[in-house]
Amino acid sequence: MGPLRTLYIDMNSFFASVEQQLNPSIRGRPVAITAMENEKGCCVAASYEAKAFGVKTGTSVPEARQLCPGIVFLPSRHRLYVRFNLRVAAVLDRHAELERIRSVDEFQIVLSGEETEIDSARALVARLKDAVAQEVGECLRFSAGMGPNHLLAKIAGKLEKPNGCQHLDRGNMPDRIAHLALDDLPGISRSMRERLERAGVRDIVSLCRLDPRHARAIWRSVEGERFVRALQGEPIPLVKTQRGGFGNSKVLAPEFRAPAEAYLVSRWLIEKAAARLRRDGRVAGSFALHLSPMGRFPWARSIRCAPTQDTLEFMRINRALWRRAWPEIRGGRLAAIGVHLGDVDYLTSRTGDLLLPVAPAERTQGERASAAADFINQRFGQGTIRFGVNRPHPGFFERG
Template sequence: MGPFRTLYIDMNSFFASVEQQVDPSIRGRPVAITAMENEKGCCVAASYEAKAFGVGTGTSVVDARRMCPGIVFLPSRHRLYVRYNLQVAAVLDRFCELERIRSVDEFQVALSGEARALAGARALVASLKGAVAAEVGECLRFSAGIGPNHLLAKIAGKLEKPNGFQWLSADNMPDRISHLELDDLPGISKSMKARLLRAGVYDVGTLCRLDPRHARIIWRSVEGERFVRMLQGMNIEITPTKRSGYGNSKVLAPELRQPREAYLVSRWLIEKATSRLRRDGRVASSFSLHLSPMDAPRWARSIKTASTQDTAEFLRINRALWIRAWPYVRWKKLLGIGVHLGDVDMLENRIGDLLAPLAPAERSAGERASAAVDFINQRFGEGTVTYGINRPHPGFFERG
C-alpha cells in the first residue's frame, strides 16, 4: 500500500467555523455567511448545523431563513478568514512540508519518511488535527486525504466529511470512488461531463480505465492525458500558470445598481486592479468592461492600448466604453459589473518608445504618479488619495 506522496487538507465549513471560533455564542448553532447584508443576497458558506437543514452555498437568504428557523446570518469577512488561513498554514508548516496553500481553506502537504506509509500518514494527520485545534481554535476542523499525487489526495480528502481521513492508491482504485458522478471530480465541469458522455465515458470507473491518449482527444488538450494519468496513480507535477490578467468584478448592492452609481464603482475597481498590476511589476495592453443588466443580455467590450500600468489611462478607456454602453444601459438597473486588464507582461520586458520618449522598461510620468499614489495609500491608508470621484464597494473581499 502506497507509497503516498501528498496529503490534502480541506478545512470544514471554514468561514462559518472561523466565525464560531471568534464568537462562542454561536457555536453549535446554524450559521450562514452572506455576501450582501440584505434579503436579496445568498449564502456563500454554511456551518454543518445549517447544512443539516439543507442550507448550502448558493441558497438564498429568504430560502435559508425558511428552511432553518433561527439561523444566524453573518456578512463575509474575507480578511479575517485569510488571517486564520495563515495561522493554520504556520501550524502545518511546523510539522511537515507545506507545498502549497491551494485556497483560503485548502492546503497541500508533501509526505516524506514514515508518513509515506498509511500508518505514518494517519499518525501525522492526527497530530495536525490536534495542533490546529489547540493553537488556532477548537472550532477549526479539517478532512484529510492522501494519495500518490495531488489529484487523488484531493479526491480522498472530500470522501469523508467532516473531520475525516481517507486514502486512495492502486490498492483501492477505482472501486473506492466508483460511486461518484463524473462532475464530482475536481476539474470536471458540466460541459466536460457532457463531452465525456458523448465519447461514451458514462462513469468514473470508465474514466479511470481510459487510455490517456484518448483523454487528450476528448479534452482537446494535453490536460486530459495528464488528468487520466493522475487518476491512474502517476505523479505529475502541477504546471505553473501564467498570469493572464488582472480583474475585479462585483455583484452590486441594490443602492448601487443605477448606471451612474455603477460607473463610480467601476472607477474604484480599476484603481484596485491597477494597483495590483503595479505591485507585481506588470503592464497591460487591453482593457475590458462587462455590464450585467437585470433581465437583459450582458454588455461587454474590449479595447487594445499601448502597454501601460497608468491608472489614469485605464480610467480614460473605461469612460469611453461607458459612453458607448450608455444608450443600452441608461434606463436599466445593473446586477453586476466587471473590469479586466489583459495581455499582461512584465514592465522589464517593455520595449522603448522613441515618440514618448521612453527607454526600455522606463516608467512614464503617469505611471510614476500612479506609483506615488500607491505609496501614499500604503502608508496612510487605502483611499487617502483617489483618482477623482469613485464609489467603494468593499463587500465580500474587504471586510474583516
C-alpha cells in the first residue's frame, strides 16, 4: 500500500465551463456568471479567460466590464449546474470509488490497492479526465489533488490550476506548501489566522510542526488537533456533521427592497424552508429573522417555540418579528433578508402533548395540512398551493 488514500477533484471554473459546453460560440471567450441580471450585481463565477483579466468571484459587473471590455455576462442557472454535477459524479463513480460529493464542483474519491501509489493514482486521474471530457463535455476540466487524508488532498487540488494534478504526503510536506499563507488553507479564517499568530504560529511550517495538543488549545476545540494531525499526514477521516437548521436568505433585487415587499418575500422563504424541514422529517424549535437595512446596522431576532414543522406557525412568528423590526426599518430599504428554522430534531423524537392533544411523533392538524400542501405542490408544480400572500424572488438557486 502506498501513502495515498484520497483523491480530491475540483472542477475548473465549473459554472462558466458548463455554459461554454452548451454554447460553442462563447468557448475561448471571457465569461462571467452573475447572480442578478443588472449592472448592480456581481460575478459569482468566471471563466479562466476572464480570470486572466482580473475578473474573479465578487467582482462587480461594472468593474468586470472595465477590466475586460469583451466579457460575456450570463445569469446563473444553479439547477443546470447541479444536473451537470450529477453527470460528472456518475462518470467518476463508474471509473472509481466516489466517496462523497463535497459541493456542486468538488468530489472526493477513495484510493485503494495499487492506486494508493503515486504513479497509479496519476494514471487514474488521467483516465477520469478523459472520461469526463468524452462523456460529459470537452469544456469540463478539473484539477486533482491526492493525499493520505481529505485535507491534504484538497490542498493539493488547489496547487495547480487549471487542469492540474498534484499530491501531498509526508515525503514533500511541509516544504511543498511553505509558500502559502496560513489563511490560504481551507478552514483557516482571518480570525483563526490572527489567533494562531498570537500563539506564535506565523507560517505554514510552524503550523505543520505544532503539537496537536497545543492546536486543540488554540482552536479551543478538538477540531484544532484533528486539523494539525491531518496536516502531518495522519489518516484523519471526515466527521459527519449534524444539521443545525434550515434556512433561506436572499439578496434583494431593487423592486423587492421596500419593507412591505421584503416582508412578502420572507413569507416565500419560509414556505421553502419549512417544506425542506418536512421533507427531511424534522421539526424546529426556534425561528430567526435577519434583516439588512441599507446604510444601517443589521437587525436580527429569534423566538423559541414548541418543536414544529407547521408552516403557518412559522408565519405567525415571522409576522411578530417584523412588527418588532418595523419602527427601525419603516421608510428605509432592505438589501437582504433571511429566515432560519433552528434547534432541529427529528419528528420521530418529539414527545406528545396532552393539551393539543397529540401523541409522540404524531403530526398536528396544521402539520398534516402543510404536508398535504407539499404533496400537491410536488405533483402539480411549486406554488400551486400557497400559505397566504407572498412574493416569489427566484434567483441563483432557482434558475436552470
